[in-house]
Amino acid sequence: KKMVDIEDGLFREINKMAVAFKIGWLQLDCRRWIERKLLTVKSVEDRAYVFNESYYVLKRLKKNEFMDMFVNELGGSADSITFISRYLDDFDNLETEMLYPLLQLAGRNYEVILDTLTKSVANNPGLGKNAMLVLQNINMWCFQADWERWSSLFNKITELPEI
Secondary structure (H helix, E strand, O other), rough: OOOOOOHHHHHHHHHHHHHHHHOOHHHHHHHHHHHHHHHOOOOOHHHHHHHHHHHHHHHOOOHHHHHHHHHHHOOOOOOHHHHHHHHHHHOHHHOHHHHHHHHHHHHOOOHHHHHHHHHHHHOOOOHHHHHHHOOOHHHHHHHHHHHHHHHHHHHHOOOOOOO
């Protein structure tokens, strides 16, 4: 058996059925479908679609396979920074679960994380849950490359009333 090429809008429902009813061949075809989509993305919108579907599967179905493929394909590249910036623009309102794949996509490009944290601290009266989560989970050794900027951020954080 083999799944025919389907419209993007049907993928989520077909994948949910494959997982819920444990239909192995259909789960495999869904995986192949996502792989094909990921390898053939031509636009930012197509990439966002694959990311959002991968995130949905991660969050709702508790399966990280699609997100792992996405991160392996795009993670750490110059394209990944442009891509994740559109999500990080709304950093303070992001679902916490979405931060983990975005941080993975950033890879060693810590500048985007620094810029996001700096903007968050500057625009909020306190340290938000997402900023707190990132600071608790980021590798502090990464700061040595741009210590002056990080030091400036940490100084701003220590000036917050709740700290």
